[in-house]
Each structure stands twice: as C-alpha cells, then as structure tokens.
Amino acid sequence: MRSVKSLDTAAEAGRHQREWFADLRRRVAAGEPFALLNADVPHEIFRTMDIPYAVSQWWASLVTAKQRSGHYLKLVRQRGYPDYSEQYNSVTLGSAFDPEPEAGPWGGLPKPDIIVGDASGDITRKIFDVWGQEPGVTFYPLESAAENEVPVNWWELVPHRWEEAVGPARLDLLTAELENLVRFLETTTGRRFRESRFREVMALVNEQEEWNRKTHALIARARPAPLSVVDSIPSVMLPQWHRGTEWARDIAKRFYEEVRDRVDAGQAACPDERARLMWIGRGLWYDMGFYQRFQEEYGAVFVWSMYLAVAADGYIRYGDDPMRTLAARFAAFSDQLYTPPWSSEWYVKEARSHGIDGVVHLVSDDPRGSYFTARALEAAGFPVIEIHADNVDTRTFADDVAERVGQWLEKVVLA
Amino acid sequence: MVTALAALEEAYARRGAPPAASEGRSDGRPLVVGYVGADMPVVLLTAAGVHAFRLTGDPESDFALGDRYLGRGVDPVARSVLARLLAGAFGDLDRIVVSHDCEASLRLFYALRELRRVEPGAGLPETYLVDILHLPHRTTARYNRRRIGEFAARLEAWTGRPLDLAGAVAAHNERSRLLAAVAELRRAVPARLTGRQFLAVANAALPVDEHIALLEQLLAEAGELEEHAGRRVFLSGSEHDTPHVYEAIESEGYVIVGEDHSFGDLSVHEPIGAAGLDALAEHYHHSGPTAHRATAGERAAHAAAAVRRCRAELFVAYSRIADEAPAWDFPAQRAALNIPAVLLERQEYGRADLAALRKEHPCVV
Ligand code: SF4
Ligand code: SF4
Numbered sequence: 050m051r052s053v054k055s056l057d058t059a060a061e062a063g064r065h066q067r068e069w070f071a072d073l074r075r076r077v078a079a080g081e082p083f084a085l086l087n088a089d090v091p092h093e094i095f096r097t098m099d100i101p102y103a104v105s106q107w108w109a110s111l112v113t114a115k116q117r118s119g120h121y122l123k124l125v126r127q128r129g130y131p132d133y134s135e136q137y138n139s140v141t142l143g144s145a146f147d148p149e150p151e152a153g154p155w156g157g158l159p160k161p162d163i164i165v166g167d168a169s170g171d172i173t174r175k176i177f178d179v180w181g182q183e184p185g186v187t188f189y190p191l192e193s194a195a196e197n198e199v200p201v202n203w204w205e206l207v208p209h210r211w212e213e214a215v216g217p218a219r220l221d222l223l224t225a226e227l228e229n230l231v232r233f234l235e236t237t238t239g240r241r242f243r244e245s246r247f248r249e250v251m252a253l254v255n256e257q258e259e260w261n262r263k264t265h266a267l268i269a270r271a272r273p274a275p276l277s278v279v280d281s282i283p284s285v286m287l288p289q290w291h292r293g294t295e296w297a298r299d300i301a302k303r304f305y306e307e308v309r310d311r312v313d314a315g316q317a318a319c320p321d322e323r324a325r326l327m328w329i330g331r332g333l334w335y336d337m338g339f340y341q342r343f344q345e346e347y348g349a350v351f352v353w354s355m356y357l358a359v360a361a362d363g364y365i366r367y368g369d370d371p372m373r374t375l376a377a378r379f380a381a382f383s384d385q386l387y388t389p390p391w392s393s394e395w396y397v398k399e400a401r402s403h404g405i406d407g408v409v410h411l412v413s414d415d416p417r418g419s420y421f422t423a424r425a426l427e428a429a430g431f432p433v434i435e436i437h438a439d440n441v442d443t444r445t446f447a448d449d450v451a452e453r454v455g456q457w458l459e460k461v462v463l464a
Numbered sequence: 465m466v467t468a469l470a471a472l473e474e475a476y477a478r479r480g481a482p483p484a485a486s487e488g489r490s491d492g493r494p495l496v497v498g499y500v501g502a503d504m505p506v507v508l509l510t511a512a513g514v515h516a517f518r519l520t521g522d523p524e525s526d527f528a529l530g531d532r533y534l535g536r537g538v539d540p541v542a543r544s545v546l547a548r549l550l551a552g553a554f555g556d557l558d559r560i561v562v563s564h565d566c567e568a569s570l571r572l573f574y575a576l577r578e579l580r581r582v583e584p585g586a587g588l589p590e591t592y593l594v595d596i597l598h599l600p601h602r603t604t605a606r607y608n609r610r611r612i613g614e615f616a617a618r619l620e621a622w623t624g625r626p627l628d629l630a631g632a633v634a635a636h637n638e639r640s641r642l643l644a645a646v647a648e649l650r651r652a653v654p655a656r657l658t659g660r661q662f663l664a665v666a667n668a669a670l671p672v673d674e675h676i677a678l679l680e681q682l683l684a685e686a687g688e689l690e691e692h693a694g695r696r697v698f699l700s701g702s703e704h705d706t707p708h709v710y711e712a713i714e715s716e717g718y719v720i721v722g723e724d725h726s727f728g729d730l731s732v733h734e735p736i737g738a739a740g741l742d743a744l745a746e747h748y749h750h751s752g753p754t755a756h757r758a759t760a761g762e763r764a765a766h767a768a769a770a771v772r773r774c775r776a777e778l779f780v781a782y783s784r785i786a787d788e789a790p791a792w793d794f795p796a797q798r799a800a801l802n803i804p805a806v807l808l809e810r811q812e813y814g815r816a817d818l819a820a821l822r823k824e825h826p827c828v829v
Contacts, residue, residue: 129795131809134788168599170567171756175792178759190599194607195564195573197593218595218610225603389578412535420533421578428582 056280058304062287065296070155073101077159082238085141085158087166087173089382090191091227091375093254096293097247098231098240104290105166108158109140113334115154121147130179135172137331142176145183161186163237165230169193169383189233191226194219194380201390203381204362204398211366211377223376244371250293251371257292258364260301261285264308265361268352269402273322275311278354279340280318282332285357292364323348324462325404327431329355329396329422330411333438342451347458353403355386362395393425400431407462408433409454432461466688468681469661475678476664476707480520480554495622498554500545500572501563502703502726503596505612505748507736509561510672511632512619517669519554520705521545523814533575539568539787540813541705546572550586559622560591561615565726566756568787592618596748598757609745616741630739635672637735642679644732649686650721651774656689659699659720659728660710666731694719698776700767700797701755701783701790703727708814709782716818722774724766726754755789764796771801779805780821784813 077083084095084102095102112118118136121143126132128146130139141158144150150157164181168174168190181188196216200206206214231242268274268281284304291297326343328351333339343349363385368374384391400408408426412419412435423433434457436450495514499506509516521527521544529550530543548554562573576591594615597604616627646665650657657665665682668675697718703725704710710720722729736747753762771779779801783790791809798805808817 129798131783131788131791133810134791168597171787171789172792175760175789178761179792179796182761192597192599192604192607194597195570195593195595197595218607218614221610222603222607225606226601229601229603388574390581393578413537419535421575421582424582 056276056284056304056307058300058307059280059283061303062283062300065291065300066287067155069291070103073103074156074159076101082162082240083159084163084165085161086164087138087177089167089169089379090165091379092290093247093250093293093375094227094230094234094242097250098234098238098242100163100234100238100240103158105138105141107286107290108144109137110332110334111154112140112144114337117154135170135176138166138173138176142180145180145186163234164188165191167191167193167379187237189230191230192222194222196381199381199384199391201394203385203391204395207363207377208365209367211368211374215377215381219380220373220376223380224373227372227376247371251374253295253298254292255365255367257288257298257301258360260298260305261357261360262362262365264301264305265357267305267308267312268357269404271312272404273317273320274325274350274352275308275316275318277318277340277344278328278351278356279337281357282337282354285360289356289360318352319344319348319350321348322350324350324406324458325353326351326462327353327396327400327403327405327408328411329408330413330436332356333411339451343454343458347455347463349407349458349462351409353399353405358399359386389421389425393421396422397425397429397431400426400429405431407431407458410435412437432457434461466682466685468678468685469665469689472668472678472682473661473664475668475670475675479667479669480517480522480548481669495558496556497559497561498549498557499561499563500542501565501569502730502754503563503565503594503748503751504561505563505594505596505615505744507629507632507636507744507747508612508616508619508627510635511616511627511629512623513625513628514559514619514623515671518667518705519545519549519560521813522548522553523706523708523812525551525553533579534568534571537786538571539566539702539784541703541784541787542568542572544813546575549576549588557589559589562591562593564593564595564597565754566787566789598749598752605746605749608749609742612741612745612748629741629744632672633736633739633744635676639672639676639679640731640733640735642676642683645683646679647729647732649683649689653696653775654691654693655696655719655721656686656691658692658710658714659697659723660707660714662720663704663707663710663727667727692719696721696775696777698767698771698774698779699723699728700763700779700781700793701725702787702811703754706814709811709816712816712818713780713821716821718778721776722770724753724755724763724770726751729770730754755787755793760793760796763793764800767797768800771803777803779803781805781807782811782816783807783809785810 082100084100086092086102086104088104088106118140121140122132124143124146125139144153144158164177166173166177174190177188203214288297288300326349340351366374366378386392408431410433426433497514497516498519499516500519521541527544527547530547534543562569564570573593579586580588595611596608650662694717697720699720704727737743752758753766781790781794794807808820
C-alpha cells in the first residue's frame with residue numbers, strides 16, 4: 050500500500066524520458082550519429098559535442114521492467130553466446146540481434162554507430178567487442194586500471210582533492226584516452242568539441258549533483274522518511290542520464306524542493322515507521338514493488354539505495370583542467386561502490402548518517418567485494434541479510450526471498 | 465625412463481609448495497615471493513634475485529574460506545589460492561605480488577589488501593599489485609611503462625639491491641627458446657609428449673637456471689621419448705593451474721597437443737629485445753592472447769593458426785564456472801576453424817564433462 054502519492058519529479062522524469070527517447074529516435078532516423086555508452090564512461094564528452102547517446106544500463110533496466118530480458122537473453126544464446134554471463138550488458142547486446150528491433154520497448158533501441166565502454170572485468174569488453182563486429186558499429190574501449198594503495202576517505206577527498214584519492218597514474222591514462230576519444234569523435238562524426246561548452250557542461254553536472262547532495266542529506270536526517278527508494282530512484286537516475294543539461298540540473302533542484310516540502314508537511318513513506326532499511330546492490334528492476342512490500346506489515350522502509358547516495362558523493366569534481374577533472378570522475382568510479390576499503394567504509398558512513406536498522410544486500414554473481422561490505426556493516430552494529438540474485442535476470446530470483454526478509458525483520462531487526 | 469622428464473615431473477609435483485631454500489633460513493636468504501596471474505613480470509622477479517613462484521590452487525582441497533571472502537562469482541582458482549594462502553599451504557611468504565590478468569586476480573588482490581587491513585591477525589604478508597593492461601594502444605603502453613618502473617623500484621627497495629636485468633632477460637629468453645623446442649616435440653606426429661607432460665615441463669617449480677639445465681637435457685634425450693598416438697586435441701579457454709583437466713581428457717584417449725592459456729603454449733614467447741624496462745613493458749603489454757584480455761576476434765585468429773600449427777583434429781573450448789570469457793570466444797573460434805569444435809561450459813574446477821565430450825563426438829573413442 051502506498052501511503053503518499055508518488056513524486057511529481059518522478060512523473061516528470063518519466064515523461065521527459067519518453068519524449069527524449071522519441072526525439073532521439075527521430076534524430077537518428079534523420080541521419081545523426083548515435084552512441085551507446087556504458088554507465089561508467091564520461092557521457093559529458095558526448096553531451097558537449099551534442100552527439101545523441103543512450104546508456105546501456107538504462108536500456109537494460111527498461112527492457113527488464115518490460116519483462117523482455119528473457120527474450121533478449123534467448124537471442125544472445127541463439128548466436129552461441131552464454132546467456133548466464135554479465136546479463137546487465139548482454140541483455141543490451143541481445144537487442145542488437147533482434148530481427149524485429151521495433152518490437153522492443155518504446156519502439157526499440159536504434160542501431161548505434163559508436164559504443165564506448167570500459168574494459169572492466171573479463172566480459173564487458175568482449176560483449177561490446179562482439180557488438181563492434183556488427184557492420185557499421187565501432188567500439189571504443191577504455192581501460193579499467195587499478196591502484197595499489199588508496200586513502201580510505203574518498204568521499205571527503207574527491208570533490209577537490211581527487212588527484213590524491215585516485216592517483217596520477219590512472220588520471221594520466223584516462224585523460225589521454227579521453228583526449229583521443231574527442232579526436233576520434235571529431236573525425237568520425239564531424240562534430241566540434243568546444244572548450245567553453247565543455248566547461249558549461251561540467252559546471253551543470255556539479256550543480257545537479259550538489260542538489261542531489263542536499264536531498265540526500267535531508268533524507269538522512271528526516272524521521273520518518275519522507276519517501277522510499279522506489280520514489281527516489283527515478284527522480285535521481287533518469288536525470289543522471291541527462292547529466293550536463295539544464296533540464297537535469299533543474300529537476301534535481303525540484304526534486305530537492307519536493308522532498309523538502311514533504312518533510313516540512315510531515316509526510317511519510319510509511320507513517321508507522323519502525324525500521325529504516327538500506328538496499329545495497331543494483332535496483333531490482335523486475336520487481337520494484339519489492340521495496341514497499343515490508344512497509345504495511347513491519348513498518349520497514351527502504352530509505353537508502355546507492356543511486357541517490359552515489360549521486361551525492363560520487364560525481365562532484367571541481368578543477369581547473371576540465372578533461373582531467375572529468376577523468377577524475379570516472380577513473381575510479383566503480384571502486385566507490387564495489388572495492389574495499391572505499392566501498393565498505395562508505396556504506397558504514399552512510400548507514401550511520403541515515404540511522405539504518407537493517408541492511409538488505411543483493412549479491413549478484415558478477416564478482417564484487419560483498420563480504421567486506423557485510424563485514425564492515427556488521428562490525429559497526431548493522432544487521433545484514435544477503436539475497437543472491439541477478440538484478441535483470443528474473444530466473445535467478447528465488448520465490449522465498451520476501452519470506453526470508455520478513456522473518457529476518459521479525460527476528461533480527463525488530464526484535 | 466627419460467631422466468630429465470622424470471626430474472621435471474617431480475619438480476612440477478612440488479609446484480606451489482614452499483621452496484626448499486626457505487628452510488633453515490639465515491640472514492642471507494633471498495626473499496620468498498608468491499605471485500599470482502599470467503601478467504606477472506617474472507623477469508623482474510628474477511632480476512631482483514628473489515625466490516619467486518606462482519601460487520596455484522588445488523581443486524581437491526577445501527576452499528570455503530576463499531568462497532567466503534571472494535564470493536562464489538569469482539573463478540574458483542582464485543578462491544582456492546586464497547584459501548590455501550590462509551591455510552599456510554605456501555609456507556612462509558615474505559611478499560605476495562598479484563597481476564591484473566583477469567577479474568579474479570584483481571578481486572584476490574583487493575581481498576588480500578583488505579584482509580591485511582581489517583584482520584591483521586590473519587598474518588598475511590605485504591601484497592602488491594602490478595597493473596599491466598592490454599588494450600592495443602599507446603595510452604596503455606605508457607601506463608604499463610610507468611607500472612613496470614614502479615614495480616622495479618619496489619623490488620629494489622625490498623631487496624636493497626639493484627636489479628640484474630641483463631642476466632634475467634638472457635635467462636628467460638633462453639628458457640623460452642628451449643620451451644619452444646620442447647613444444648615442437650609435443651606438436652610432432654605422433655606427439656612425443658602428452659599435454660599433461662608439457663604442463664609439467666613448462667611449470668616445473670625450479671629456479672630459472674636449473675629449469676634451463678633440465679630442458680636442455682630433455683631435448684638431448686628426445687629420441688627416447690614415447691610416442692602418443694591419441695586423437696589430437698587443442699584445448700582452448702580457462703587457465704589450468706593443475707593437471708586435473710589434462711589428465712581427465714587424456715585418459716579418454718586424446719592427446720592435448722596445444723592450448724591457449726598461460727601455463728601452456730602462451731608461456732613460450734618471442735625473445736625480449738633489450739635488457740631495459742622499456743622492452744619489458746612492451747613485452748608484457750603484448751603477451752597473450754589470453755581469454756580474459758584479448759578480443760574474441762584475436763582469440764579466433766590465434767586458434768586458427770595454432771590449430772594448424774599443432775595439427776589438431778578436435779578443438780575443445782573449456783570454460784570454468786565463474787570464468788566465462790572463454791564461452792564468449794567460442795562462436796568466433798568455431799567459425800574460424802576447419803576442424804570439429806566443442807564447448808565445455810560451466811565446468812567445475814579440476815573437472816571436465818567427458819560425457820559431453822563423447823556425446824558431441826561419438827566417433828572419437
Ligand atoms: S620464460 Fe618467458 S614466459 Fe617464462 S617466465 Fe620467463 S619471461 Fe615469462
Ligand atoms: S563426431 Fe563427427 S564431428 Fe565430431 S569428431 Fe566425430 S566425425 Fe568429427
């Protein structure tokens with residue numbers, strides 16, 4: 050049961066997303082280049098050059114929400130590729146193999162001219178490389194480099210002292226790769242890269258994320274929670290894919306105002322709030338209702354997901370050299386969420402600031418530092434329950450998960 | 465009995481065991497360094513004069529602790545190595561160095577680094593990451609050069625001595641030249657070595673100079689080697705840090721005459737041109753093509769050439785559970801080959817689904 054109506058900004062973001070996609074399809078049909086980008090690559094360059102793009106993970110989440118991921122995984126399998134491997138990206142690859150692409154959600158994903166992804170893990174690069182073999186598609190990979198020693202308190206360092214947090218080796222590498230990417234795009238698309246426009250885009254991103262930071266701080270303090278993650282995820286994530294536009298900055302501001310108004314009016318996601326929950330892991334796109342299932346019976350509200358939190362802490366970068374500053378946003382992006390000690394210490398900090406009573410941890414099959422996250426949270430006194438499933442592959446989600454979480458709430462969190 | 469082969473087999477059986485030199489340690493003994501991964505700049509370890517050996521797993525020993533710290537989504541080899549490290553199976557290591565040859569190795573490094581931080585009682589030694597990357601671009605080449613330089617400096621700091629690069633490069637080039645000649649014995653028709661024997665010969669746990677001496681002796685004794693007339697298999701895919709899968713496949717009457725992982729044919733390489741860090745950085749940048757770092761296209765081209773060279777009759781792609789990169793390579797490989805090809809996917813560590821192999825190719829046995 051939903052006790053309050055959903056956010057206007059979420060509805061507005063959803064409406065904008067459809068319009069944007071329809072417009073993108075029109076532009077591509079009219080002959081403009083189209084880029085498909087992984088979430089962790091610097092979209093800001095494409096924004097600056099006004100090259101239409103879509104984000105691979107956004108598409109995967111849409112496909113999954115439309116219950117079509119199984120269809121695309123089947124197409125992957127038919128080509129002889131595994132359908133059990135890094136589904137978040139392979140679902141998107143499946144749409145390239147669709148004999149009827151228009152039958153996909155929202156008229157289908159146009160065929161990309163350019164794909165940019167980082168070579169993280171063993172599989173991501175393979176998937177995009179396979180795609181890059183399709184006629185007319187070029188894959189531009191970025192390295193995924195790693196550092197020996199890092200300071201723990203990244204969230205304090207990254208806005209200004211990112212050089213210290215990330216280290217010069219990774220920054221030099223990604224800066225050079227991005228300079229080359231610009232030249233590649235100038236050459237293949239004929240578009241210009243203007244430095245003044247780049248600085249504008251970079252400033253707009255920081256403004257957007259500063260609004261998210263304020264919203265995040267507000268939700269951390271408010272009791273009861275003014276909204277659950279079901280409401281916050283679309284209001285954060287859809288604008289995130291439009292980073293560097295005025296629309297995205299403005300809707301981040303309106304999201305803040307809407308949350309503030311709710312807090313001022315004493316509105317609550319669950320008026321009878323008895324437990325504040327943290328969701329660690331990617332969104333459960335095929336069952337977003339999961340997040341509200343425990344409100345009525347247990348008064349348990351999911352107040353935290355990484356989406357708003359990483360918008361608040363993970364993106365803001367200030368610096369005089371915009372290309373190096375942009376590299377600093379992405380050279381260690383996923384470490385913030387997945388690599389201890391950065392990830393583990395950050396989740397503890399977040400659990401503390403949000404007054405968390407229990408942590409539900411989605412552990413996907415792709416290798417992530419989950420033990421250390423759970424260990425750090427438990428050592429800091431937060432109970433953790435792990436769910437093993439893939440977030441876009443419904444076949445992996447066991448029937449008894451909700452029941453297990455319910456029992457855990459009863460016996461551990463609320464006991 | 466060929467005496468060199470027996471000695472190499474015996475040294476292979478000691479792989480991953482604490483080196484003899486570390487017993488009765490005195491102040492002058494070399495540092496003992498355990499390393500992980502195909503991308504380790506082994507030449508630098510030799511140049512530093514440390515006693516280095518590659519850490520390997522064991523499918524028969526319990527790796528619950530590895531599962532716990534790494535999760536079950538990581539290649540079981542890394543989980544096994546971690547469990548064995550925590551159980552002290554590698555003896556008293558002074559340092560661990562890890563390369564970023566695949567996701568599992570990187571995760572292993574992060575787990576070791578974090579365990580040292582939060583559980584100092586586990587007694588793990590200092591752990592260092594050597595981040596060699598493989599995109600075929602100058603940006604990556606410059607990055608690798610920097611990392612090679614940092615690692616060289618770190619080794620000198622550890623030992624307090626300058627590196628002997630010239631000596632190490634010469635020794636490794638010589639070892640690789642000899643290994644290439646041994647690989648030809650296996651490629652002969654009929655094969656003069658089994659795949660299982662070649663694994664042992666290439667991975668005998670020996671200091672480089674002793675390894676070289678035994679390889680020379682083996683080549684001198686080549687005339688006495690048995691002939692192996694089984695159906696010739698090229699084994700593609702996951703790394704095999706133990707002989708289990710080779711033994712399973714060869715026990716069915718096949719002989720593995722070539723493979724594309726770093727414990728086998730991929731450890732044979734072109735000579736390193738010069739005894740300097742620039743040449744080393746290029747050498748390690750271009751190593752491979754391994755399943756984890758090369759593209760499906762590169763892997764397919766390599767498979768086609770390698771299959772021809774070793775006159776294989778059957779191509780077996782092996783993809784271990786949680787090591788899925790080989791399964792992504794398979795469609796392009798099969799398309800590039802003119803011999804039958806079979807994929808064994810989601811294989812358990814140390815096992816091969818022989819029923820699947822027989823079913824696909826009923827005429828083989
Ligand atoms: S001989 Fe070649 S492959 Fe073997 S350890 Fe030395 S450098 Fe590496
Ligand atoms: S089963 Fe057919 S394809 Fe396979 S090895 Fe025998 S003859 Fe060749």
